[in-house]
Amino acid sequence: MTAATPPHTGPELRKAPSAPPAAPPSRPATGTVRRSLLRALPVSPAVVLLLLFLAGPIAYCVVIAFTDLQLTGQAEESFVGLENFRRAFRDEAFLNAVWLTLVFTVLSSLIGQNTLGLALAALMRRASKPVRTLTGGIVVTAWVLPEVVAGFLLYAFFRREGTLNAVLDWLHLPSQNWLFTLPILAVSFANVWRGTAFSMLVYSAALNEIPKEITEAAEVDGASGWRRMWHITLPMIRRSIGTNLMLNTLQTLSVFGLIWVMTRGGPSGKSQTLPLFMYEQAFQNSLIGYGTAVALLLLLIGSLFSVVYLRLLRTEV
Amino acid sequence: MATSPASRRDRRRTAADAGLLVVAAAFVLPLAWVVLSALDPHASLRVKVPDGVTLEHFDAILTPEITFTPLLNSLILCGGATLLTVVCAALAAYPLSRFRSRLNRPFLLTVLFATSLPITAIMVPVYALFVRVNLIDTMQGTVFFFAASQLPFAIWLMKNFMDGVPKELEEAAWTDGASSFQSLLRIVLPLMGPGVAVVTVFSFVMMWGNFFVPFMLLLTPDQMPASVSINDFFGNRGMVAYGQLAAFSIVYSTPVVLLYVLISRRLGGGFALGGAVKG
Numbered sequence: 001m002t003a004a005t006p007p008h009t010g011p012e013l014r015k016a017p018s019a020p021p022a023a024p025p026s027r028p029a030t031g032t033v034r035r036s037l038l039r040a041l042p043v044s045p046a047v048v049l050l051l052l053f054l055a056g057p058i059a060y061c062v063v064i065a066f067t068d069l070q071l072t073g074q075a076e077e078s079f080v081g082l083e084n085f086r087r088a089f090r091d092e093a094f095l096n097a098v099w100l101t102l103v104f105t106v107l108s109s110l111i112g113q114n115t116l117g118l119a120l121a122a123l124m125r126r127a128s129k130p131v132r133t134l135t136g137g138i139v140v141t142a143w144v145l146p147e148v149v150a151g152f153l154l155y156a157f158f159r160r161e162g163t164l165n166a167v168l169d170w171l172h173l174p175s176q177n178w179l180f181t182l183p184i185l186a187v188s189f190a191n192v193w194r195g196t197a198f199s200m201l202v203y204s205a206a207l208n209e210i211p212k213e214i215t216e217a218a219e220v221d222g223a224s225g226w227r228r229m230w231h232i233t234l235p236m237i238r239r240s241i242g243t244n245l246m247l248n249t250l251q252t253l254s255v256f257g258l259i260w261v262m263t264r265g266g267p268s269g270k271s272q273t274l275p276l277f278m279y280e281q282a283f284q285n286s287l288i289g290y291g292t293a294v295a296l297l298l299l300l301i302g303s304l305f306s307v308v309y310l311r312l313l314r315t316e317v
Numbered sequence: 318m319a320t321s322p323a324s325r326r327d328r329r330r331t332a333a334d335a336g337l338l339v340v341a342a343a344f345v346l347p348l349a350w351v352v353l354s355a356l357d358p359h360a361s362l363r364v365k366v367p368d369g370v371t372l373e374h375f376d377a378i379l380t381p382e383i384t385f386t387p388l389l390n391s392l393i394l395c396g397g398a399t400l401l402t403v404v405c406a407a408l409a410a411y412p413l414s415r416f417r418s419r420l421n422r423p424f425l426l427t428v429l430f431a432t433s434l435p436i437t438a439i440m441v442p443v444y445a446l447f448v449r450v451n452l453i454d455t456m457q458g459t460v461f462f463f464a465a466s467q468l469p470f471a472i473w474l475m476k477n478f479m480d481g482v483p484k485e486l487e488e489a490a491w492t493d494g495a496s497s498f499q500s501l502l503r504i505v506l507p508l509m510g511p512g513v514a515v516v517t518v519f520s521f522v523m524m525w526g527n528f529f530v531p532f533m534l535l536l537t538p539d540q541m542p543a544s545v546s547i548n549d550f551f552g553n554r555g556m557v558a559y560g561q562l563a564a565f566s567i568v569y570s571t572p573v574v575l576l577y578v579l580i581s582r583r584l585g586g587g588f589a590l591g592g593a594v595k596g
Contacts, residue, residue, distance in 0.1 A: 036418065039412045039416045039418070039497075040412060040418070040420070042408035042409060042411050042412055042497075042498075042501075043408065043409045043412055043413070043424075045404070045405045045408060045409070046405040046406065046408065046409035046468055046472060047409075049401075049405060049461065049464060049465045049468060050431070050465055050468055050469070052461070052465070053443075053461050053462050053464075053465030053466075054431060054439075054465045054466065054468075054469075056446065057439045057442045057443040057446050058434075058439055058442070060442045060445065060446050061438075061439055061441075061442035064442060064445060069445065116340070119336075120337070120340060123333045123336050123337050124333075124337065125333075126329050126330055126332075126333035127330060127333040127334045127336075127337050128330055128334055131333075131334040131337050131338060131341075132337070134341060135337040135338070135340060135341040135344075138341050138344045138345050138348065139340075139341075139344055140577070141348060141574060142344055142347075142348065144522065144570075144573055144574050144577045145526070145570050145573075145574070146525060146526030146528075146543075146544055146569065146570055146573065147526050147527065147528050147544070148526075148528045148544050148545075148547050148548070149351075149526075149547070149566045149569065149570050152351075152547070152562060152566060153347035153348065153350060153351055153566070154347055156347065156350055156351075156354075156362045156559070157346065157347045157350065159362045161361065161362050161363060162362045162363055163346050163347070163350055163362070163363055163364045166363050166364065166365075167346070193344065193347065246433070247433065250433045250434075250435060253435050253437075254435030254436060254437035254438065255437075256437050256528070256529045257527075257528035257529055257532075257544075260528075261528075261548075275435075275437045275438070278438070278441060279440075279441070282441045282444075288441065288444075288445050291441045292441050292442050292445070295438045295439060295440075295441050295442060296438075298435060298437075298438040299434065299435065299438040299439065302433070302434050302435040302438060303430075303434065305433065306430050306433040306434060307430070309433055310426065310429060310430060313429075
């Protein structure tokens, strides 16, 4: 929860009035203008905050990504054009971070949170009430916990002397030092642990909206559970799947605290996703300009997803 | 033996229960670790039944330096930012929900776009900007940034709840000469109490757990909120005291878990937010 996630509010989007009939151009009534201004007044505190603290940094990001701004030593930064970006694409550590971000996103968000969330939501419809309440409560608690606490819990879980190896020992399976040998897998699992509740809630809400008659009719026709899922349920909730995947992906793209607490991106960069790479360049190596160029790339990927998400809402609603 | 629909349903329920319980068991292990270790005099990294119950870890951490100052800082930061967010969001949502304007749609689309931007990405430029304008290491700068980062989502949520309040109720007040501001304050907001509560609690919970923003924007140890000060259990104190770390995690997490439970009860089940974000 992170997940700062927007509501799906498609219908409102469409309801949002298209431009009202314009006032006759012959009399540009000052009264109307004044009234519109007066009505827009309450929006201004929000707009000022958003411009100063959100749009401002983004604009500044675009500017300093093209400079060689450093943290120390240098009196003035100078414009270096595309040098930061050229450097990034020659930098093996950067390419490694792009790859790991991809692995992390696909494993934990596209596959993990999404599939497990859907499976949990589907199972909950058939399960008995106490089991449903218990499981839902546990999964949601993992989601509500602060990011750093979740990081520590999973750190303890995956450590060599931690719980996972205890369980493996008990099952007579080989144990290993997860955070050292497979750190990206460990942090991906951590993200699944922390983020699945969101998908579960989204899919539970979506499944509840499917009319009972439809599934019952299919059942009478003899369609098996899997076929019903594949041919009826999934197509009916495809819009939820789209929005959920998009939001999960955006959320996962910006995970920092969880990985930072568990591995600091290590060992030797083996779990260093783009946000951690950006932080290391900007602060450990004091290259603010370079770090910002990486941030800008991350922002661009995010905006691309956002635009797709907006289109999805608009066309599918 | 023919299977009746009833017995088939029973079997299916058993299978679903079993599946859910397996997942629940996997999910509960890390949570069990934190609860058991906080009470275990010989806490380690492994889940085990404590060989005795003690409150010494809580005793050790419940000092001003370790717990109360960071929690107070968290409260000031998140409380201030939440207040700012909710007030600005309520004001902004009102004209968007009540008046027609050709600017509504572009504004709402921009806000929706902003809700999905990865805030993590802009922390480095925000740091550079804050250094330049002398807002770095200040509570007010952090509060403003927190509020701005939460605002797009809050405006969306607030507008949707506000749309649910019928306009007729206000029209009566308007004919009696009430201003828009008065009708927002006296009629609309009280009628959408649960909605305001959801926006408030959600904003607060998001900020309470946020690590990266204060980690970047605050430098002085005295100003650190709990999300950052929890790091001190590693490194600075030499050997990691896992029992104390677990105890602190519980103290720090309890407020948000309670708030979440409260709000989901009030809105009928834990699916209130799920409903708000459903596709």
